[in-house]
Amino acid sequence: MxxxxxxxxxxxxxxxxxxxxxxxxxxxxxxxxxxxxxxxxxxxxxxxxxxxxxxxxxxxxxxxxxxxxxxxxxxxxxxxxxxxxxxxxxxxxxxxxxxxxxxxxxxxxxxxxxxxxxxxxxxxxxxxxxxxxxxxxxxxxxxxxxxxxxxxxxELGEKPEWATPALFPLVENLPTVLPGQRYGHRIEGKTIAETWIKIIHRIKTTGVLRPTGYDGQVQELINLMAVVTDEPPEFFFPEPSYLPIDRDFLEQYIPQILEDAPYHEGIKYTYGQRMRSWFGRDQIEQVIAKLINEIDAASAVINLWDSGCGNLFQRPDSSSDHEHSGSPCLTNIWVRVVDGEISLTATFRSNDMFGAWPANAMGLRALQRYIRDAIAQRSKYNLTMGPLVTLSQSAHLYDDTFETADRVIAAHYDRICNSRDYFDPAGNFVIELTSDEHGEKILVTQIPGSGKAVSYYSGVNAVKLVREIAAASPAIQTEHIGYLGVELQKAAQCLKTQTTYTQDL
Incomplete structure (x- = not known):
């Protein structure tokens, strides 16, 4: 039967x-x-x-x-x-x-x-x-x-069933999704570990629930930019570590990014193979040579997506990545040097932010340092390490990680956010009350890291001032603009009551 x-x-x-x-x-x-x-x-x-x-x-x-x-x-x-x-x-x-x-x-x-x-x-x-x-x-x-x-x-012949079928349903806990923007998100952290917590918190908070072709659901944000500014050379693993990978895993994973591998039937490519030999040329070496020859070039690009002909160098079929499953999630890498600082930007068409992103980010950071070191060894340029940026078109969590993600967020998110240094690239804003021939008003002075004032905003209406500052500095941190709203409202109240205003720092 x-x-x-x-x-x-x-x-x-x-x-x-x-x-x-x-x-x-x-x-x-x-x-x-x-x-x-x-x-x-x-x-x-x-x-x-x-x-x-x-x-x-x-x-x-x-x-x-x-x-x-x-x-x-x-x-x-x-x-x-x-x-x-x-x-x-x-x-x-x-x-x-x-x-x-x-x-x-x-x-x-x-x-x-x-x-x-x-x-x-x-x-x-x-x-x-x-x-x-x-x-x-x-x-x-x-x-x-x-x-x-x-x-x-x-060939051994049919054997009888060893038991009656046993059913053990899975308990599903669907998340509560809060309103939020669908496209375009930016998250920044000093380390990959810090940035990862912020990423999964953002997805679990406002990510949209969608069915997948893999018999489940994902919670997804579209077009998420993650910026890692200060990952140390030896990589930061918190103690105790909440990351889904450890150092042993990372040591095995990094060669998959940096090294070539021969093609074998049925064996999935590695990212290193795609960059080193899939298209018949070593794109990592090409980028190094490009930047040594033209250090400020905007064309140091590595492509991992195969439109259908490049793989003839590696395997007998000529199928496109559009035509089969298992196409690369990492599709492009850009390397830029600006003011002596080397940055790396990577684009993912699809990114499992819980299970895969930490390893992806650490592997890409290792590639960024490898390119920096190769340029230093072969030229006069001794570049500093700039940010690592990943752009994930589909940044998602799979449903079988929802509960684990919630536990990680509950245990670590508040502590990480509370330990921030409050630095904002938009600068500091000094608020004071002043007067001229038109009367008393609020004066806001914008001072970036250089310490030199770059802009002034003045008026008597706190809401109008907040809108003016936000329009002039669209990248200002949300917590910072909230703080300015509170302080400007205090200053406006002091104007009305003719009392002394002191900015709360």
Missing amino acids: ERYYKPLYKPNQVFCGSGQTAIVTGWTLKSTVKKKLEEHEYGAIGQLYSATRGINFLVRNLLWNPHIRFLIVVNATREDKNSGAVQCLLNFFRQGFEDGESEEGVKCWKIKSKVLGYIDLEIPLENLQLLRESIKCHEATSITEAVTLAKELA
Whole structure:
């Protein structure tokens, strides 16, 4: 009797067949494995990117499909080693699990693995134990090995179901969305860790809820600019760290940005490969040479999007990134030098701001420093490190991170905002009462970091003065303009009552 795999969770991310073997391909493209197998030779084929976000769904789907008797886990790529997701899954079957807590302090089943992986307590211990005992787990280190093993297992004949289907629904908590602008956002922080907290707070507060093609929802802001001004060379990890990555992960990830990698069928590109060789030339080296030759050039650009012909240098097909899934999220990089300072701006068409942005930002910062250092070694220019800027057309959080994001915000957002230094590029504003032949009035002097006054505003109406200042300095920080409104209203009241005004600093 044919029994097709029926995934309850993330069904559009799984290829379903009539066999008794589930294949988890990790970062290897699932379509590459599927096209080498007949439908009866597999029950399900899907990818696994994250241990903390993916194993929960997989376990639930396997408990609902007890005719699956074999599991093949493909552990083949640098990305698999880096994320550790497939290794954590293997450890679940090999080493088991125990009572524990997530990094946010939520009680759960914790997989016995160096790679963090959790399963919800809603699934009883006896069901998880039965799952581990009933499914035979195999590791494959290549596509060829996985396909060969799947074909061999299909020849063993049909085995009976090891249990009745068991359903364990997920508890969904949809966020409350406050009104806010849809397009165009700017967030700035000194470090990537600080900026990240501000980003997820902004998205969780005003981001729009949208369905995805991946069986879930995202909360999204469109066109979000994140500016990191002072990330240290060794990178800042808070103690205790609230970031979704650690230093070990970062050490494995940075080479994916800086280094080339050979093309293999079914293996996803790396950003380094796209920049170093995908189009038949090393774009990072081209940018370095461009800036050495013309230090103030506005054309030091790296392109990662393939319109359909560049990949002929790397792979036999000529498909465009418009024509297939798995196209790069990072699409362009600009490097600029202004007044001896080197900045890097990166554009993402789609950006998972919770799970991916911190690693993306640190990898790009490493690239920015690599280019700076190469220019210093090969020329007379010893540039200082300027800001890192990311432009995310779709800046989003996936629904399986909503609760974790809320806990991180609750634990750290207020402290980070309260520790700010109140520096505003728009400058300081000195408010005083003065008089001339027309009578008494409020005088506001704008003084930037240079200490020299650049503008004056005067009048008797606080609202008009606020509007005038905001129009002249549109980038003024929102907290700063709120402070000016309060102070100008105080000054206007002092004018009316003929009392002394003192600015509250």
